[in-house]
Amino acid sequence: MNQPLESPGAQGMDRRSALKITAATLGVASLGAQAAPRAGSTAPALGSAWDKTFPRSDKVVHRKVSFRNRYGITLAADLYQPRGASGRLAALAISGPFGAVKEQSSGLYAQTLAERGFVTLAFDPSYTGESGGLPRHVASPDINTEDFSAAVDFLGLQPNVDRQRIGAIGICGFSGMVLTAASADPRIKAVATTSMYDMSRSISRGYQDGYTPAQRQQVLAYLGEQRWADAESGRYAPGLHELPFDAQGRIVTGTRVLPETLPANPNPVLRAFFDYYRQPRGFHPRSINSTSAWTATTPMAFFAFPMHAHIGMIAPRPVLLVAGENAHSRYYSEDAYQAASGPKELLIVPGADHVDLYDRLDKIPFDRLTDFFRQHLAGQAAA
Template sequence: MISGPFGAVKEQVAGLYAQTLAERGFVTLAFDPSFTGESGGVVRNVASPDIFTEDFSAAVDAIGLLPGVDRTRIGAIGICGLSGMALTAASADSRIKAVATSAMYDMSRSMSRAHQDSYTRAQRQQVIDYLSQQRWADAESGQPALGLHEVPFDEQGRIVKGTRVLPEKLPPEADPVLTAFFNYYRTRRGFHPRSINSTTAWTATTPMAFFGFPLAAHIDMIAPRPILLVTGDKAHSRYYSDDVYQAATGPKELLVVPDADHVDLYDNLARIPFDRLDTFFKQSLA
């Protein structure tokens, strides 16, 4: 079963992975995490590290009940921000016999420490205070506000707020990372009307749970089941895969795709190593 990226829907990246692997003989299930896409749950557009992890185990339930599926040969793929949930699910659910990640993000680390762990302790506290006060505002209004799940600071050290993950139009001074995400989610290439990343934002208080729930904290419990970590040599997110590779204690492989950035691993068929994913799961689930 396959899910991700964080804020995407199954008709985007996960669906491409599922379709391609199905064409290679796998029974595949691409799913939307709870509260997003066509999955149930209210409030909408809220992310939960706990529930999104449980969603992988629920996907095991669903695919394992299909006729003709061997329950002893189930694997998981987490893409981008759902990678941390896939690894966390595997650490607690031994029915997942092998797990692969692609363009991994650890959303707990990203939200609570920022890119490359760049938050100072004072900034972390400032974000916590902002989220805590936003809870009061939401409680008083009776509905959740939208906000940026990875909270940035401006040059004066003030929190930047917003109600869209990606802008309506790409600003001329956009950095390469924003440009890559925009060119996937906001253009005909990958746009989908149910995708949070394409159209809107998460609830503003979504990061609160990720401050309190470190993902992949028990990654050693995946062993002796194997892990495959796919990243790009130009991916701004590569350090997540590097660090998980160092932390994993069982069979593991770090596959760094040459000349690939983070978003190349979403839909660039010349860069996504489907041959290796095919071989990894066929060998691991044999």
């Protein structure tokens, strides 16, 4: 079949009228190939309405912007600047979690750190949210790493940004991407992660590296057959990015990242994600985790491309890894800390779980993040 494959459309958009954000308010279609700007297209149509999951701050100036990565994909972003600031400032590129959009956690981080004096950019990764790229709902360890460098390109062109004082933050699954970007892009002068997930490791090896060699081969066989099915149907089927096994040793598949409703006695990790993405607290109609799924074949590339394999190349630039004391993902941050060289810090937040660091202002260590970037992005501002 020679015709282009299509991507799955929006799912799970019923019963959203009770939520504070609707597709009508956003002024755009929430998901689907037709609603998205094409790779290499001009800037997407970005509305001016406040469409975030957190309140707007009067301490910053906000505007939506767009820019291209080196693959020609147009990325959509929110630029936050401290109100009344002058001169050239330090700047931060921010993205994540995996399957989220800039109107969720990354935007909250960006706005809060802009209140503290940084120019910040929260962006939608390629193929997701308001950013371009076809098909929709694809993640790529290569292209999503490039997205961070493209964000640095954009920030470095702003007249009020000092190019020598740019850092980056990756949240959850985009922690691996930001560490990978920093290992090859020396313009990122300091890097931090929160609630780190190593998506290559998680997808290709399972939770706590639980896949057996036979199970890894079984997942790859499933992905290969799914590629044949997509090629024959002319559509990219939706699916899970992490594929668990049931008690009979069969791969568990699905067409949503999170269910419409919680099952009885849910796994605590599932409940934590559900309570953020599927509830008014964090729901957003453009978020894959809130409404739908990745393309089923998304995991294949993560088997072939390990994240932050060259983390030692970040040195002598500093790394800060933040994880919750009770986070199921804590071991990713601990292992990355052991692998990193040069200036590094592992900050364990007492009493916090993985999702707490998405939006709980009493848990996210913004004071430490502020001090870290002020210290390591310090210096005489450019003239």
